[in-house]
Amino acid sequence: MTIAEQVGAPRIVPGRGIPYPCGDPNLPPAAERQWRRQLVQRALDAVAVAVEHPTIFEVDDVNA
Amino acid sequence: MRIVHYVNQFYAGLGGEDSAGIGARVLKGTVGPGRLLAQLLGAEHDIVATLVCGDDHAASHTTAAPELLKMAQAAGADLLVAGPAFGSGRYGLACARLAAVAQAAGLPALAAMHPDNPGISEAGDAPVIAAGATAREMRPSVQRLAAAVTKLAAGEALTAADGRVIQAARVGQLVEQRAAARAVELVLRRLGGDREATEVPVGGFGVVDPAAPVDKAASVTVALVTEGAVVPAGNPDRLESARASRWLRYPVEGADTLASGAWESVDGGFATTAANADPNRLLPLDAARALEREGAIGRLHGEFLTTVGNGTPVATARRFGVEWAAQLRKAGVQAAILTAT
Known part of the structure; x- marks a missing residue:
């Protein structure tokens, strides 16, 4: 169980590391910007979904 | 004794969430729960005025409590009573802050x-009397409060027996066994199936009901908030790097990105090299702005809220959450993206 779930965050979009929740320094700049955009887009999807308990909204990574 | 009573907009009968933004005001005599309180206090004490403030206003303006105190003094108060606020965070904060400034x-x-x-930690030196979790426990809560008022008015100190919530203090103590032996003993007990034994009880995180969803992000105002300690370069407002005592807000109206060199993270809990090379990695302003421009976000809120989550006590974080929700609601924000490290 992730920490975000343990503490009861209602809608969770997982990132790739504690120091960069909205980025990934291992990617080339353009790919990283694309990844960030997907994360924000997923968060926007999530706030429009009803949840009753901590729920994870994974990003379907188009770069993977 | 002349008593002034504080309630929020709801208990004053001035409206619900729609009226949560109203400022401080004074009403004559008793209102709502004050009537029951007055009845229980009897003829010896007189509730001469009721102070009211909207919950959002009280939680997001530090000027509200001093303003209410002035009103209480103008009404000739000998004693100020606030609440009961039950489990309501903003109302509890308002009651605690007012009691603290009055007492001071x-x-x-x-x-x-x-x-x-979560408001309880803001009560300063003012005593706090336990109430129920919800207004369903109004009568027993006000009964306990009335008994405490009577005792306080008689010049007696309030104790746990009066329902006073005592904030636990740490007290030094000599024990027989040294730490290593106690630790081994705890491990053995744990292996023996005891899941409760501890020398350091950890408070729970509490349960917060998820907010209802928005219809679609494209039609609402969305805010970016973070506990990653994003601040202007140089940290002009001196946000702590750990154990935050406060939170800050910074305007980003018209900005397309958080430029490296203009913003930084002062979080002491992780290596900030990557974040400082591109602060959008912590607070995704560039992506959010682009999505706003394309219509995927109705409007991006004109400022972001920030604090440091590193080592910050749960009670403090809960208070920040209450204050942030009030702040954002007041500004018409319907959804928030909180980036966490």
Whole structure:
């Protein structure tokens, strides 16, 4: 169980590391910007979904 | 004794969430729960005025409590009573802050709320009397409060027996066994199936009901908030790097990105090299702005809220959450993206 779930965050979009929740320094700049955009887009999807308990909204990574 | 009573907009009968933004005001005599309180206090004490403030206003303006105190003094108060606020965070915060400033100014004060109310840590030197979790426990809560008022008015100190919530203090103590032996013993007990044994009880995180969803992000105002300690370069407002005592807000109206060199993270809990090379990695302003421009976000809120989550006590974080929700609601924000490290 992730920490975000343990503490009861209602809608969770997982990132790739504690120091960069909205980025990934291992990617080339353009790919990283694309990844960030997907994360924000997923968060926007999530706030429009009803949840009753901590729920994870994974990003379907188009770069993977 | 002349008593002034504080309630929020709801208990004053001035409206619900739609009226949560109203400022401080004074009403003559008793209102709502004050009527029951007055009845229980009897003829010896007189509730001469009721102070009211909207919950959003009280939680997001630090000027609200001093303003209310002035009103209480103008009404000739000998004693100030706030609440009961039950489990309501913003209302609890308002009651605690008002009681604290009154007490500090020499006006005896007490507040009533549920012991888990996040406002409780703001009560300063003012006593807090335990109330139920919800208004369903109005009568027993006000009964306990009335008994405490009577005792306080008689010049007696309030104790746990009066329902006073005592904030636990750490007290030094000599024990027989040294730490290593106690630790081994705890491990053995754990292996023996004891899941409860501990020397350091950890408070729970509490349960917050998820907010209802928005219809679609494209039609609402969305805010970016973070506990990653994003601040202007140089940290002009001196945000702590750990154990935050406060939170800050910074305007980003018209900005397309958080430029490296203009913003930084002062979080002491992780290596900030990557974040400082591109602060959008912590607070995704560039992506959010682009999505706003394309219509995927109705409007991006004009400022972001920030604090440091590193080592910050749960009670403090809960209070920040209450204050942020009030702040954002007041600004018409319907959804928030909180980036966490």
